[in-house]
Amino acid sequence: MTTNYKQQRWSLNALFPSHESPEFKTAMKELESEIGAFEKRRDDLDVEIEEGDFLEIVSELEEITVRSNRLYGYAGLWFTEDTQNQDAQALQARIEQYLVELQNKTLFFNIWWKKLDQTTADRLMAGAGDLKYWLEEMRHFTPHTLSEPEEKVINIKNVTGFSALITLYDSITNRYTFKVEVDGEEKDLTRGELMVYARHHDPKLRAAIYQELYRVYGDDGPILGQIYQTVVRDWANENIDLRNYHSPIAVRNLRNDVPDQAVDALLAVCEKNAPTFQRFFDLKARWLKTDQLRRYDIYAPVAQSDKTYDFQTGIEMVLDAFQNFDPRIADLAEKIIADEHVDSEVRKGKRGGAFCWSVDKSLSPWVLLNYQGTADSVATMAHELGHGIHALLAADHSAFTYHSSLPLAENASTFGEMLLIDRLLSQESDPAVRRDILFKQVDDAYATIMRQAFFALFERDAHQMIDEGATINDISQMYLENLTKQFGDAVSIGDEFRWEWVSIPHFYHTPFYVYAYAFGQLLVLSLYQRYQKEGDSFKPGYIKILESGGSQSPADILSKAEIDISSQAFWQGGFDVIDGMVKELEGLPIE
Numbered sequence: 001m002t003t004n005y006k007q008q009r010w011s012l013n014a015l016f017p018s019h020e021s022p023e024f025k026t027a028m029k030e031l032e033s034e035i036g037a038f039e040k041r042r043d044d045l046d047v048e049i050e051e052g053d054f055l056e057i058v059s060e061l062e063e064i065t066v067r068s069n070r071l072y073g074y075a076g077l078w079f080t081e082d083t084q085n086q087d088a089q090a091l092q093a094r095i096e097q098y099l100v101e102l103q104n105k106t107l108f109f110n111i112w113w114k115k116l117d118q119t120t121a122d123r124l125m126a127g128a129g130d131l132k133y134w135l136e137e138m139r140h141f142t143p144h145t146l147s148e149p150e151e152k153v154i155n156i157k158n159v160t161g162f163s164a165l166i167t168l169y170d171s172i173t174n175r176y177t178f179k180v181e182v183d184g185e186e187k188d189l190t191r192g193e194l195m196v197y198a199r200h201h202d203p204k205l206r207a208a209i210y211q212e213l214y215r216v217y218g219d220d221g222p223i224l225g226q227i228y229q230t231v232v233r234d235w236a237n238e239n240i241d242l243r244n245y246h247s248p249i250a251v252r253n254l255r256n257d258v259p260d261q262a263v264d265a266l267l268a269v270c271e272k273n274a275p276t277f278q279r280f281f282d283l284k285a286r287w288l289k290t291d292q293l294r295r296y297d298i299y300a301p302v303a304q305s306d307k308t309y310d311f312q313t314g315i316e317m318v319l320d321a322f323q324n325f326d327p328r329i330a331d332l333a334e335k336i337i338a339d340e341h342v343d344s345e346v347r348k349g350k351r352g353g354a355f356c357w358s359v360d361k362s363l364s365p366w367v368l369l370n371y372q373g374t375a376d377s378v379a380t381m382a383h384e385l386g387h388g389i390h391a392l393l394a395a396d397h398s399a400f401t402y403h404s405s406l407p408l409a410e411n412a413s414t415f416g417e418m419l420l421i422d423r424l425l426s427q428e429s430d431p432a433v434r435r436d437i438l439f440k441q442v443d444d445a446y447a448t449i450m451r452q453a454f455f456a457l458f459e460r461d462a463h464q465m466i467d468e469g470a471t472i473n474d475i476s477q478m479y480l481e482n483l484t485k486q487f488g489d490a491v492s493i494g495d496e497f498r499w500e501w502v503s504i505p506h507f508y509h510t511p512f513y514v515y516a517y518a519f520g521q522l523l524v525l526s527l528y529q530r531y532q533k534e535g536d537s538f539k540p541g542y543i544k545i546l547e548s549g550g551s552q553s554p555a556d557i558l559s560k561a562e563i564d565i566s567s568q569a570f571w572q573g574g575f576d577v578i579d580g581m582v583k584e585l586e587g588l589p590i591e
């Protein structure tokens with residue numbers, strides 16, 4: 001029996017019929033009274049507290065979280081499906097404000113728990129079951145936490161110090177405009193508008209936009225560089241000198257709860273595999289009929305086919321790819337669709353792109369797509385449904401532990417996408433279509449893995465160099481060397497790229513954040529390679545990983561499938577998948 005699938009708007013009824021419904025108003029009232037009751041628990045929190053009482057308090061907090069998530073989820077989902085709707089805008093803002101106020105009222109639990117002595121904490125955690133990891137994780141920061149007056153001083157000084165500096169960086173760079181000539185017409189563009197032309201077919205225009213981008217950033221290079229030096233010094237002063245972390249990157253590693261050795265292994269393997277992408281860029285140069293690719297051409301379009309898949313075919317391909325892996329996976333995807341939680345239409349005012357939002361573990365997650373029929377659209381559908389399946393598989397955990405943590409967050413999604421791509425390739429004989437699909441895959445892998453890994457390598461070097469007194473010029477020089485290592489002889493790099501590092505907001509806002517992209521994506525490719533090698537025997541272990549959600553540390557979850565993320569051999573497996581795709585591309589005829 002075949003089901004008919006139509007592109008449609010999602011239904012939010014499982015949350016609330018509308019924001020004016022009695023249900024919505026009751027939920028707001030109940031939340032407030034639950035929080036009022038919770039606040040009275042403050043006095044129960046002392047070292048003598050019974051385990052049972054403690055767990056009761058935690059479950060009250062869980063209920064508060066569930067209710068807040070539903071209200072926030074409803075407001076957020078409604079707004080994304082209809083961003084021009086003023087009622088939706090107003091509700092979103094109102095709920096956000098409301099929840100921040102309420103959250104502040106429950107903060108005392110968190111603070112108390114982090115400061116509690118270890119013996120009492122161990123006693124209380126012993127019977128916490130599924131919540132144990134969540135409780136443990138909060139306390140990871142205890143050894144790096146200062147006394148209350150010290151923390152207060154840091155908070156107060158941050159407002160006018162670190163945070164103010166970041167705001168200043170944003171204020172300076174957000175007002176930049178870029179002048180460029182497009183089709184004989186002089187244009188004044190924002191950075192977002194400018195970078196669209198990185199994918200333009202005209203090589204002159206591609207060069208012009210990068211030159212203009214770094215002309216503008218370079219003009220302020222000395223100031224932006226100085227801000228960066230200060231950010232890095234602040235990071236070291238606070239985290240190394242005061243909080244006793246042993247390296248600048250270790251701060252982020254602890255927040256991601258991944259061992260330092262695992263991140264070191266990941267970055268070392270990325271560095272070693274730079275030649276794989278260099279071969280890809282050589283190939284791209286040949287497709288673009290030029291001797292050597294320029295840095296400007298990295299994202300140049302090479303697509304040749306305009307094959308599309310109607311919505312019915314797209315969904316059937318995705319479900320079929322999932323079915324092949326495990327019928328349970330396909331069933332869960334079908335449940336999300338049958339619950340009408342997929343918004344797949346292209347509509348005016350609807351948010352672009354795609355996402356999956358798991359609001360409540362007892363409900364199917366909501367999936368937003370803008371389905372346009374390209375192979376890419378189908379892959380995105382597999383990706384977002386993969387996220388949804390991940391959440392449903394982990395639904396037996398608590399509201400605090402069913403969401404996977406950042407390093408594992410792209411696991412089911414990218415894996416689902418790989419299953420779909422393999423399914424597409426296995427049934428596609430047109431070399432132009434095969435080539436486009438593979439090019440897109442390696443392009444994405446470059447942007448999410450290699451580029452981000454070399455960013456992290458830059459940060460590691462920059463933090464060290466600034467500690468040793470490096471000038472801005474020294475850092476720019478090091479950045480150019482970093483690019484040379486990344487691209488080898490495959491890509492020529494204009495000197496203006498010496499200013500690229502001052503243009504990356506992540507380096508300022510959240511130092512060392514970028515490696516998480518590489519970590520998440522390469523992890524999945526490495527898992528995929530294990531699947532290709534091991535076949536059916538790989539599946540139960542993999543499903544276990546997904547079922548774990550965020551109930552243990554990433555390393556512990558992965559060890560269930562006998563995966564050691566601190567071993568370079570594991571990460572190399574991911575590059576073997578990319579290498580396979582590049583090899584296949586190398587074997588295809590060039591027109």
Ligand SMILES: [Zn+2]
Nearest residue numbers: 383387410413
């Ligand atoms: Zn994703």
